[in-house]
Amino acid sequence: DVKVTQSSRYLVKRTGEKVFLECVQDMDHENMFWYRQDPGLGLRLIYFSYDVKMKEKGDIPEGYSVSREKKERFSLILESASTNQTSMYLCASSFNRGIYEKLFFGSGTQLSVL
Amino acid sequence: AQSVTQLDSHVSVSEGTPVLLRCNYSSSYSPSLFWYVQHPNKGLQLLLKYTSAATLVKGINGFEAEFKKSETSFHLTKPSAHMSDAAEYFCVVSDASNTGKLIFGQGTTLQVKP
Numbered sequence: 284d285v286k287v288t289q290s291s292r293y294l295v296k297r298t299g300e301k302v303f304l305e306c307v308q309d310m311d312h313e314n315m316f317w318y319r320q321d322p323g324l325g326l327r328l329i330y331f332s333y334d335v336k337m338k339e340k341g342d343i344p345e346g347y348s349v350s351r352e353k354k355e356r357f358s359l360i361l362e363s364a365s366t367n368q369t370s371m372y373l374c375a376s377s378f379n380r381g382i383y384e385k386l387f388f389g390s391g392t393q394l395s396v397l
Numbered sequence: 398a399q400s401v402t403q404l405d406s407h408v409s410v411s412e413g414t415p416v417l418l419r420c421n422y423s424s425s426y427s428p429s430l431f432w433y434v435q436h437p438n439k440g441l442q443l444l445l446k447y448t449s450a451a452t453l454v455k456g457i458n459g460f461e462a463e464f465k466k467s468e469t470s471f472h473l474t475k476p477s478a479h480m481s482d483a484a485e486y487f488c489v490v491s492d493a494s495n496t497g498k499l500i501f502g503q504g505t506t507l508q509v510k511p
Contacts, residue, residue, distance in 0.1 A: 287440070316498075318501075323406065323503055323504075324503060325487060325501040325502050325503045325504050326441075326487065326501040327501075328498060328499075328500075331498065341498070373440070373441070375441075385431070385443045385446065386433075386441070386443075386499060388440035388441040388442075389440055390438070390439060390440045391440065
């Protein structure tokens with residue numbers, strides 16, 4: 284089975300801190316994604332990546348950046364955390380870009396910014 | 398642009414009764430549609446997907462969905478609810494740009510009463 288591992292299940296940070304969320308997949312998938320999940324809003328795409336060192340903005344990239352130095356690892360960076368970034372963050376991966384490709388999700392990181 | 402609307406934010410059924418979770422989509426092309434499920438404190442898991450091969454799609458755990466182009470709907474059903482079906486369900490459409498991006502609905506929380 285594909286495994287997508289997010290480094291932390293719960294994280295508490297202070298306003299203005301730089302925050303790193305790490306995600307690792309073990310199935311050599313090309314695509315990796317970062318979503319945030321908020322009640323009543325579903326999942327919204329922050330950034331995604333097709334390949335090492337490649338990144339594309341999703342629907343809500345403001346306040347975030349990403350890094351993909353190795354194929355299996357995709358990091359989400361909050362340069363200066365704010366309270367409106369308190370959310371559940373979900374990492375996902377897929378084998379390739381096809382429209383029928385399913386995503387494999389990690390268990391999520393619940394981030395609280397105080 | 399593609400979008401999905403889940404018509405109910407919360408559905409409550411009794412164990413052993415049918416389940417209906419409603420989803421309408423908007424797409425400028427022939428869409429690829431999915432249902433994902435998220436159990437408490439677990440990652441999202443694919444239930445089923447529509448890929449134009451057949452309008453009635455069977456998924457895991459006894460769920461199925463029917464693609465109705467004339468109604469732009471992709472409702473999820475199950476004949477008999479089980480307590481373990483209590484979860485949040487997301488209707489999802491694939492982005493037309495063939496990037497592998499998925500667009501999520503707002504989610505429907507299914508409550509199953511004994």
